[in-house]
Amino acid sequence: MAGSVRKNTSAPPTSYGRALARLARRDHSEHEIRRALARDGFADDAIEETVRRLRRERYLDDAGFAARLARSRMANSGVGRNRVRMELRKKGVRRAVAEAGLQEALAEVPEAETVDDLARRFWQSRDRDEPAHRLRKLWAFLIRRGFPAGLVSDRLRALWPRWSDALEGLEPSEE
Template sequence: MKRKPGDKTTEKPKPSAYSKALGLLARREHSRRELRQKLDRSGYAKDEAGEALDRLGEQQYQDDDRFAEALIRNRSAQGYGPMRLRAELKSHGLADARIRTLLDAADIDWAESAAAQLRRRYGAKGSADPAERARRAQFLLRRGFPAATVRDVTHADVDDATDETL
């Protein structure tokens, strides 16, 4: 006998919000906000999702600090700067003060990271051409490095209006 898509006997029961979130965390770290959004999109009730997230936090399966540390390690290894990391962490619901603390604790030499990105993209040779230096500076600014760091690394004139305090 052929089963029909709408047949109740062929459909698996929906896992609990806790099981769904635990499965997501088994694949990679997630922020609390990210898990909440995924559970909401999957159709779980707000109170069931909230209880599941609270339980996962109590059991230390979900931790925003651990998530942020992993994200900082990953993105900085990919060559992104602190301003880009700050924006991404903020989009995941972390507070500004906590982000600042985590970035400081990461102990990353942002100038060396910016210089490594320049070497990777443009080679080891510097440029005397002001237009080329400006192009390189824009590349680093797009990757999230502060204007002061970009200026030091590229020796280009960069507007400080794009710089934020770390």
């Protein structure tokens, strides 16, 4: 059929189809899906129906999303619970759901081992710094990674008891 023109007979994408396409690429929170569909121009009632359907079919589950994201970040990215908590809140996961997901991840991913591993690597890479100064820098690094201050202090005192005086004044504020 030389010279024939194909007509585009496909229907415009539905909100459900768009949401499924997003979920096929990666996990999303309910809030992220709602926001993306609204940005794509879908009506509120279509978004609401899509979210209900996705929940019913178990494609959308904030509790599972929170646990999977927490487990992944803590195991693979070397970040602590505070950093993950902040990320979940940013993604619109309710506080109670985020906390439950964190607790599930903490049961599987030992945070103390992650702190120890990161601390040893940091310590070896900064061997030119004076030990007390290096320990204070390490404490700040681990806090920025989202680990609780109490855990960081305890682990650093256990790993380098000789220089634990350098941690005085860096005690835990709020967990």
